[in-house]
Amino acid sequence: xASLLFSxxxxxxxFLAPMQVNSKTEALQSLQNAxxxxxxxxxxxxLSGNGNYNIVFxxxxxxxxxxxxxxxxxxxxxxxxxxxxxxxxxxxFQPTSEPGxxxxxxxxxxxxxxxxxxxxxxxxxxxxxxxxxxxxxxVNSIIALDSGQLAWNMQWDTNANGNVPLETIxxxxxxxxxxxxxxxxxxxxxxxxxxxxxxxxxxINGETVFDHTGDNIGANNAPINRIFLGNPYANNPIxxxxxxxxxxxxxxxxxxxxxxxxxxxxxxxxxxVPKLER
Numbered sequence: 001x002a003s004l005l006f007s008x009x010x011x012x013x014x015f016l017a018p019m020q021v022n023s024k025t026e027a028l029q030s031l032q033n034a035x036x037x038x039x040x041x042x043x044x045x046x047l048s049g050n051g052n053y054n055i056v057f058x059x060x061x062x063x064x065x066x067x068x069x070x071x072x073x074x075x076x077x078x079x080x081x082x083x084x085x086x087x088x089x090x091x092x093f094q095p096t097s098e099p100g101x102x103x104x105x106x107x108x109x110x111x112x113x114x115x116x117x118x119x120x121x122x123x124x125x126x127x128x129x130x131x132x133x134x135x136x137x138x139v140n141s142i143i144a145l146d147s148g149q150l151a152w153n154m155q156w157d158t159n160a161n162g163n164v165p166l167e168t169i170x171x172x173x174x175x176x177x178x179x180x181x182x183x184x185x186x187x188x189x190x191x192x193x194x195x196x197x198x199x200x201x202x203x204i205n206g207e208t209v210f211d212h213t214g215d216n217i218g219a220n221n222a223p224i225n226r227i228f229l230g231n232p233y234a235n236n237p238i239x240x241x242x243x244x245x246x247x248x249x250x251x252x253x254x255x256x257x258x259x260x261x262x263x264x265x266x267x268x269x270x271x272x273v274p275k276l277e278r
Contacts, residue, residue, distance in 0.1 A: 002103070002250035006037035006093075009244045010061045010073045016044070019053060025084075027053045031075075031091070037247055039096035044077070049084020056081050057089050058239075066243060067107045067184035074107075078239035079232040088125075088233030091242060098193075098223035103248040103255070104128050105188045108230060109241035110142075112182025117238050118144040123153070124234035127202070128189035131226045134162020135218025138191065138200050140210075142179055150179035154202060154210040164219050174209045184241075190251055193217060193224070203255075 008014060013033040021027045029044040048056050058078040066072030077089050110126060111117055118124060127140035137160045141153045156169040188203040198216030202209045230242035 002248045002252040004246065004248055004252070005102070006035060006042075006247040007245065008034040008042075010034075010075050014061065014073075016059065016061060019046070021051075021053065024051045025049060029059060037093060038099050040094050043092050043094070044089055045092040046089045047084070047086050049087050052083070056083060056087065059089055064241065067186070072243055074241050074243040075230065076239065076241055077230055077232045079234075079237045082235075082237050086233075088231055090228040090231035090233065091245075093227040093229070093247070095224055095227070099227075101190075101192045101250055102227075103188070103190045103251045104227070104229065104246070105186065105255070106229060106245040107184050107243045108187050109184045110179075110181060111238055114142070114179070114181045114238070115144050115148060115150055117236055118142075118150075118234060119236065120144055120146045120148075122235040124232070124238055125228075126231050126233065126238075126240045127187060127229075129228040129231070130191060130224050131160040131228075132162075132218050132222040133220075133225045134160050135164045135220045135222045136160055136216060138216065140189070140202055143173070145175070149175060150181070151175045152177060152179065152202070152204070152209045154200070154212065156200075156212070156214070156216055158218060160218070160222070162218075162220070162222070169216075170212055170214060172210045172212060177204055177207050177209045180205075184243075188255060191224075 015032050017030045017032050019027050019029050027046040031042045046057050060076050062076050122144040123141050125141040129139045131137045139155050143151050143153050152174040155171045158164050158167045185205050190201050192199040195215050195217050199213045201211040230240045232238050232240045
């Protein structure tokens with residue numbers, strides 16, 4: 001039976017702590033009174049490139065109209081400018097040890113003119129993503145096609161800020177499931193690690209976008225140490241809304257245990273996936 005590890009709707013006493021500047025390129029802002037998961041409280045990681053955090057970023061918990069049409073408090077992550085290729089401010093979870101299987105869900109809203117903001121060939125990595133301590137990564141992103149269409153992208157690779165050779169293990173692109181713009185949508189992500197039956201799937205509004213099985217253990221058997229969500233990380237400045245976040249140690253009842261791949265999902269595409277430097 002699945003157990004709930006973490007949940008927040010950003011209501012009540014939940015607030016963002018004052019910014020803690022660690023260097024010219026990184027500042028942190030912890031989420032207070034929301035609890036902890038995997039041994040730590042969630043944190044917004046602001047990677048600027050030139051400092052100026054109060055100018056580059058506008059992060060806040062704000063009252064807005066939620067996914068059910070009622071007023072809600074939600075986390076608004078906003079990148080105002082892009083002084084570096086890696087400028088971003090994700091909601092970051094940092095397990096103190098290998099978390100094992102986990103299921104993550106959240107309500108998310110992207111700009112209503114997302115394709116125009118990204119431009120042909122553009123991308124944003126606002127969806128769930130995890131990295132190990134240097135040897136494996138699973139990243140979900142959205143890419144802007146020349147046709148004016150947005151597409152979902154999932155990639156398994158070795159780009160985890162370590163010293164292993166960079167290699168793409170698997171990549172999928174899905175153009176059949178619509179990418180919502182300017183409206184709330186539910187994102188669900190499941191991860192299981194194994195040399196033989198490792199698995200990740202992504203669902204949007206209950207519809208399976210990707211479901212891939214294979215070896216997702218890196219060369220060094222490194223544990224997952226970073227999990228990202230709601231990241232306004234893109235080739236151009238964008239913002240992301242995030243609400244009703246949940247993390248479970250397995251897929252909870254009410255969500256399909258076995259995802260079914262979309263018939264229009266493919267593992268080849270012309271677009272370059274973002275390097276996602278962190």
